[in-house]
Amino acid sequence: GDSVTQMEGPVTLSEEAFLTINCTYTATGYPSLFWYVQYPGEGLQLLLKATKADDKGSNKGFEATYRKETTSFHLEKGSVQVSDSAVYFCALRLGRDDKIIFGKGTRLHILP
Amino acid sequence: DARVTQTPRHKVTEMGQEVTMRCQPILGHNTVFWYRQTMMQGLELLAYFRNRAPLDDSGMPKDRFSAEMPDATLATLKIQPSEPRDSAVYFCASVRGGGSSMNTEAFFGQGTRLTVV
Numbered sequence: 001g002d003s004v005t006q007m008e009g010p011v012t013l014s015e016e017a018f019l020t021i022n023c024t025y026t027a028t029g030y031p032s033l034f035w036y037v038q039y040p041g042e043g044l045q046l047l048l049k050a051t052k053a054d055d056k057g058s059n060k061g062f063e064a065t066y067r068k069e070t071t072s073f074h075l076e077k078g079s080v081q082v083s084d085s086a087v088y089f090c091a092l093r094l095g096r097d098d099k100i101i102f103g104k105g106t107r108l109h110i111l112p
Numbered sequence: 113d114a115r116v117t118q119t120p121r122h123k124v125t126e127m128g129q130e131v132t133m134r135c136q137p138i139l140g141h142n143t144v145f146w147y148r149q150t151m152m153q154g155l156e157l158l159a160y161f162r163n164r165a166p167l168d169d170s171g172m173p174k175d176r177f178s179a180e181m182p183d184a185t186l187a188t189l190k191i192q193p194s195e196p197r198d199s200a201v202y203f204c205a206s207v208r209g210g211g212s213s214m215n216t217e218a219f220f221g222q223g224t225r226l227t228v229v
Contacts, residue, residue: 034217043116043220044155045204089155093218098143098162098209100218104154 002027006090006103013080015110021075021106023064023090031092033057033066033073036085038105047088065066085110114138116222118204125228133224135204136185143209145218146172146179149201156200159215160186162209194228201225204227 007022025031032051036044036058048057053068073090090103117136125131132170145160159169164181169199173178176195181187207218 044223046217049217097167099168100145102155
């Protein structure tokens with residue numbers, strides 16, 4: 001079935017470090033891909049998205065590129081801040097049934 | 113600023129009691145999701161609707177959970193009877209659905225934190 005796999009957390013980094021959170025997917029079809037972020041006590045909010053192969057989504061210094069050949073959508077940021085501490089979810093959406101499937105989430109801690 | 117509204121934000125109830133959670137989707141969004149979030153299982157899809165009709169509720173325990181959309185502005189999730197293992201945060205999300213809209217994102221409410229004691 002359709003699924004999303006992302007790296008286990010928690011991930012702990014120092015401020016200004018480089019961040020990568022891996023995400024791979026399995027889908028029968030051609031999904032749209034998303035990264036959502038969840039801050040403590042809040043719902044999920046969209047961070048960035050990509051809708052076709054080789055698209056790059058970007059927002060707030062975060063980037064992810066839709067790689068169809070490796071079925072991946074890894075999240076990267078060149079220099080993280082303490083305020084980036086949150087849980088990050090990779091997700092896919094298929095047009096045939098509107099279902100949105102999430103990975104288990106990766107908790108990120110940034111140390112000052 | 114359009115948003116998904118969930119009520120209540122917090123609910124503490126005794127085992128065996130009925131719990132009803134409500135969600136008001138964003139106006140114009142015709143697809144509504146219910147998710148449950150726990151530390152162990154992450155974010156689980158319980159059920160979702162398009163144009164008020166249930167599309168998939170296979171993630172929901174049928175014996176005690178029920179989800180409905182009485183109208184386009186209200187989605188409800190009920191648990192009867194509630195059990196301690198139902199303690200979790202329940203999120204509602206809405207999106208404009210249909211094949212041509214597959215690249216649009218879902219908007220989430222702030223969740224209902226349920227504690228069953």
